[in-house]
Amino acid sequence: MKRIITTIATAFVLLIVCTASAKPLANPLRTFDNKAIVKTYLEALTTGDLQFNKHLYTSDFSYRNAHKNTEISKTAYLNFLKSTKGLKYNCETSYEILDQTSVTTVGKAIMKFPTFTRVDYITLQHTHDGWKVKEVVTSYL
Numbered sequence: 090m091k092r093i094i095t096t097i098a099t100a101f102v103l104l105i106v107c108t109a110s111a112k113p114l115a116n117p118l119r120t121f122d123n124k125a126i127v128k129t130y131l132e133a134l135t136t137g138d139l140q141f142n143k144h145l146y147t148s149d150f151s152y153r154n155a156h157k158n159t160e161i162s163k164t165a166y167l168n169f170l171k172s173t174k175g176l177k178y179n180c181e182t183s184y185e186i187l188d189q190t191s192v193t194t195v196g197k198a199i200m201k202f203p204t205f206t207r208v209d210y211i212t213l214q215h216t217h218d219g220w221k222v223k224e225v226v227t228s229y230l
Contacts, residue, residue, distance in 0.1 A: 116144045119219040126220040127184050127196040127211055134209075135200060137176040142167060147214055147221045155228040166225075179203065191215065206230040 118126065118141055129141055150163035161169075180200040187195045187210075194213040199206060212224040 116218050117141065118144045118221075121220060123189060123194040123196070123213050123215075123220045124184075124186060126213055126222065127186070127194075127198060130211060130222055130225075131182050131184055131198045131200075131209075134170075134198075135178040135180060135182055137170075137174050139170060139174055142170060144218075145222055147216065147223045150222060151224050153224070153226045155226055180207075194220070 118129065121129065126145070130145060132138065133141060133145065146163055146167075148163070150166065151160055152162075152166045153160045178200060180202045182198065182200050184196055184198045187197050189195070192215045194215075196211040196213065198209040198211060200209075206229065208228050208230065210226045210228075211222055213220050214223040
């Protein structure tokens with residue numbers, strides 16, 4: 090009798106553990122439209138807030154600096170953002186959507202600093218998990 094109760098309890102615990110671990114993490118950005126994703130990207134970059142970075146970028150995201158002619162991967166870019174966590178940029182920001190289709194959007198984010206202007210051209214892709222940033226190309230004026 091004791092063995093049957095132990096077996097049932099073990100099976101019940103395993104069922105709960107398997108069910109709990111199988112649930113995917115919900116993407117809080119899933120319902121955002123393309124404009125809200127560009128705004129979220131810009132706010133995260135300029136305020137050092139890493140809260141949504143896990144959900145903001147596609148798995149094949151790339152970042153390019155047109156001024157230095159360099160390109161880095163998602164991992165390197167996220168590491169850079171982690172190193173600037175909490176750093177708030179002293180700049181005025183604005184953004185606009187340059188072109189959009191049902192699956193792709195190109196946006197432009199402008200950060201005006203006192204001595205220069207940074208312009209990010211952002212390519213968004215609509216995935217099964219909502220809009221995500223696929224590529225960022227930065228230039229400076």
